[in-house]
Amino acid sequence: MSDGDTAHSPRPASAGGGQASKEPPVVEATGITKRFGPTVALDGARITVRPGETHALVGRNGAGKSTLVSVLTGLQAPDEGTVAFGGRPAPRLADRDAWRQRVACVYQKSTIIPELTVAENLFLNRHHHGWAGLITWKGLRRQAQDLLTTWSVDVDPQTLAGELSVEQRQFVEIARALSFGARFIVLDEPTAQLDGSAINRLFDRIRDLQRQGVTFLFISHHLQEVYDICDTVTVFRDARHILTAPVAQLPRPDLVAAMTGEAAAADRAERVGSVDAEAPSALRVRELTATDGAYREVGFAVAAGEIVGLAGAAGSGRTEVAETVVGLRAADTGEVEIAGRRPRPGSVPAALASGAGFVPQDRHHQGYVPDMSIADNATLSVPGRLGRYGFLSGRRRDALAADMIEKLAIKTPGPHLPVSGLSGGNQQKVVMARALADDPRLLVLINPTAGVDVRSKEFLLGKVEETAASGTGVLIASDELDDLRMCDRVLVMFQGRVTSEFPRGWHDHDLVAAMEGVDLNA
Incomplete structure (x- = not known):
């Protein structure tokens, strides 16, 4: 089949938007097991997607969704189990063309090349060739326009892809997937970067493509979207x-209960925290707004000695707010006050000087310098304690590092070992040590236990409680429920706004529903 023929290939009739069909499943995966070392990413998992439906795949972080998608798209082979498309076994992993004819994935992070035109992106490595094997650019543009018209994508094929909106890039990627012949599209967090009107347009396009025989696997952290489109x-x-x-037959409370493993609680046992109501503020955030839409009109306070959680699913704005507090980014409007001081927006040194300590989201790229020693990494933020006039004392550095190693129980033969030689849990302890090195008035942590073993996780969270007990205010931005259980209260963000607050003693079921934007009473 030629590229031009692919763009105009017949479209099968709809199977009825998820109703019963005599056709074999578009995809059926059974008994899928996948291990990465000692970690079991999938354990006998299964899924069956029927023709013409939009099928949602949901679950908390670590549930196995991403691994399943990698198996369904031929990026990884399962250790056990089978995958079939249309009742026939999946192709060999090496046969990429055969996979592209069966399934495609539109990822949250676009795979469009911004420096190329829409037409070039649509037929990358499949260019229209004319005499002597030369690319026929006019033919390529015509071919691209035919494809875009066929699938109702209103984009000029000569436009540079980098000039497209997020919404337009998604539609172009869907059209590109359809041009290979695939009629099964995986949408991975497709609404994460879209505003409300763009989401509605995306959903209209999904419904239209369903009627034309396209089947979707829809992955989203926003459960309300499952009820809107799936x-x-x-x-x-x-x-x-x-x-x-x-x-239509699954009540919202039952869906959340399936995700959390916890049924809805009839009564909420609310345990009063031990924070002094008269304690001074370690942090005040007033009307923070970012013009990129990451967050809007966010305001809250953290008292000295209080632990406050900032919860939310991916794209909720929780990480961006926490990064704004510590100066990794700047709000367009609003104000951050740390221990009574207002640091210069967008300045990490100013935030640290005002009394903040910080454990970033990605320790590998933001938390430490891998080839530097534990001693150097742990003391990067406190050069003033190591000497004067720009001269640093190795003896003071090592003494301070040794104290941190003891307090954080870092397993190492000595302070001069490069951090890259430590386990993940001990690396995170070094990052925590640096955050605590200057006795901060405010400790900000983003996903503080991600990628660490259970014992390190328990130790780190215990250290957070110990720090709060000494009078330091703590802000924890995370979607991991275990990170949030110690909090005196949890603020939930959804689509850039703080939408609810939970006192200590919340139930998993209720907090997850709020994070996913689900009204349990609907």
């Missing part, structure tokens, strides 16, 4: 399949 939902938890059900 026919069927499959829930994964702890690497296993939990349930598959028609969306």
Whole structure:
């Protein structure tokens, strides 16, 4: 089949938007097990997607969704289990063309090349060739326009892809996937970077493509979207399949319960925290707004000795707010006050000088310098304690580092070992040590236990409680429930705004529903 023929290939009739069909499943995966070392990413998992439906795949972080997508798209082979498309076994992994004809994934992070035109992106490495094997640019543009018209994508094929909006890039990627012949599209967090009107347009396009015989697997952290657009939902938890059900027949509380493993509680036991109501503020945030839409009109306070959680799913704005507090980014309007001082916006040194300590989201790229020693990494933020007039004392540095190693129980033969030689848990302890090195008035942590073992996780969270008990205010931005359980209260963000607040003693079911934007009473 030529490229031009692909763009005009017949479109099968719709299977009825998820209704029963005599056709074989578009994709059926059964008994899928996938291990990465000692970690079991999928444990006998399964999913069946019927023709013409939009099928949601949901689950908390670590449930196995991403691993399943990598198996369904031929990026990885399962250790056990089978995958079939249209009742036939999946192609060999090496046969990429065969996979592209069956399935495509539109990822949250665009794979469009911004420096190329839309036409060049659509037919990359499949250019229209004319006499002597030369690319026929006029033919390529015509071919691209035919494809875009066929699938109702209103974009000029000569436009540079870098000039497209997020929404337009997604539509171009969907058209590119369809041009290979695939009629099964995985949408991975497609609404994460879209505003409300763009989301509505995306959903209209999904419905239109459904009617033309395209089947979707829809992955989203926003459960309300499952009810807005999907026919069927499959829930994964702890690497296993939990349930598959028609969306219309699954009450919202039951969906959340399947994700968390916890039924809705009839009564909420609210335990009063021990924070002094008269304690001074370690942090005040007033009307923070970012013009890129990451967050809007966010305001809250953290008292000295109080632990406040900032919860939310991906794209909620929780990480961006925490990074604004410590100067990694600047708000367009609003104010941050740390321990009574207002640091210069967008300046990490100013935030640290005002009394902040910080554990960033990505320790590998933001938390430490891998080839530097534990001693140097742990004391990077406190040069003033190591000497005067720009001269640093190695003896003072090593003494301070030794004290930190003891207090944080860092397993190392000595302070001069490069941080890259430590385990993940001990690397995170070094990052925590540096955050605490100057006795901060405010400690800000983003996903503080991500990628660490259970013992290190318990130790780090215990150190956070110990720090708060000494009078330091703590802000924890995370979507991991275990990170949030110690909090005196948890603020939930959804689509850039603080939407609710939970006192200590919340139930998983209720907090997850708020984070996912689900109204349990709907």
